Amino acid sequence: MYLLVIYRNALALATLCAVAPVASASDCLLREGRRDSCSPVVACLEPSGIWFSGRATGWNQGEVSGVLSSGARCGGTWTGRNLIGLGQADIICDDGRRVVVFFTYLDSLTGTALGHGLSDRAERVRSWSGHAIPDHVDPERGRGPICEGAEIPIS
Numbered sequence: 001m002y003l004l005v006i007y008r009n010a011l012a013l014a015t016l017c018a019v020a021p022v023a024s025a026s027d028c029l030l031r032e033g034r035r036d037s038c039s040p041v042v043a044c045l046e047p048s049g050i051w052f053s054g055r056a057t058g059w060n061q062g063e064v065s066g067v068l069s070s071g072a073r074c075g076g077t078w079t080g081r082n083l084i085g086l087g088q089a090d091i092i093c094d095d096g097r098r099v100v101v102f103f104t105y106l107d108s109l110t111g112t113a114l115g116h117g118l119s120d121r122a123e124r125v126r127s128w129s130g131h132a133i134p135d136h137v138d139p140e141r142g143r144g145p146i147c148e149g150a151e152i153p154i155s
């Protein structure tokens with residue numbers, strides 16, 4: 001068990017060191033069954049009000065990368081189904097913050113999922129991913145999630 005935790009943390013840290021800058025949403029495309037499939041990911045860390053904007057790549061499992069509104073860069077891994085049947089993302093940021101999010105899919109065709117988790121700083125995390133985030137968050141206005149009064153940019 002401890003070896004698995006060390007391996008996962010080392011993998012997440014290695015991923016973090018290789019994180020590319022967050023690119024525009026136009027180059028993040030859902031590609032069914034492909035490792036280069038991409039979905040936007042946003043999250044709000046409460047009560048700090050810090051938000052995360054990034055992307056997840058892969059199909060059924062892969063990598064997640066992005067930035068916090070504080071400027072910290074983050075990276076890690078995700079799986080669409082862990083041992084208890086939930087999606088899970090494990091993320092490490094270069095400010096030392098560690099986050100675990102468990103998620104379920106709202107719409108598998110667009111990769112849209114809703115997640116909840118915790119950081120090692122006792123921050124509650126709400127996350128959204130996929131190409132239809134505004135449709136599930138604020139369908140009337142077509143806006144993305146709001147974090148402590150600020151709309152989170154979707155990359």
